[in-house]
Amino acid sequence: PNNLSQVKESLDWAFELDEPSVIIARWPCALKKFSKQDIEEFNNPxxxxxxxxxxxxxxxxxxxxxxxxxxxxxxxxxxxxxxxxxxxxxxxxxxxxxxxxxxxxxx
Incomplete structure (x- = not known):
């Protein structure tokens, strides 16, 4: 969700569909305290x-x-x-x- 060009690309894709769609962002919120798992999974973001x-x-x-x-x-x-x-x-x-x-x- 922090890469704005990827977000735009995903939204454009979803809006072009003729059916309901869901976009799930895997990246943790920038404002939350990262857990040990977040740090390991996302390479110390x-x-x-x-x-x-x-x-x-x-x-x-x-x-x-x-x-x-x-x-x-x-x-x-x-x-x-x-x-x-x-x-x-x-x-x-x-x-x-x-x-x-x-x-x-x-x-």
Whole structure:
């Protein structure tokens, strides 16, 4: 569910069917605490955080529309920021940014 192009592809497939359909996402919710089984099965998901490149951010607020609690808009700078204490590293925000201003922080 964190890969937006795959989600769109799955939804397009389901909407084209002339019968009821169900899409089941196997990936655990990014906001839940991962169990030992989740960590083993999904290869230790979300281990790095995302950050905003302030030179690239144009303040369009598209990333705000995903509803992530880690993203906020700074009116005075007219750009977004990501609170690394709240970011789980799902990278959905980076997929919607039209200027590639959001990326994983380097470890």
């Amino acid at each position: 979300f281990t790095s955080k995302c950050s905003v490149n302030t030179d690239k951010c144009i303040g369009c607020k598209l990333c705000m529309k995903i509803g992530c609690p880690a993203i906020s808009f700074k009116s005075e700078e007219k750009m977004v920021s990501i609170d690394s204490n709240k970011c789980v590293g799902c990278e959905v925000c980076s997929q919607v940014c039209p200027k590639d201003a959001i990326s994983k922080e380097r470890n």
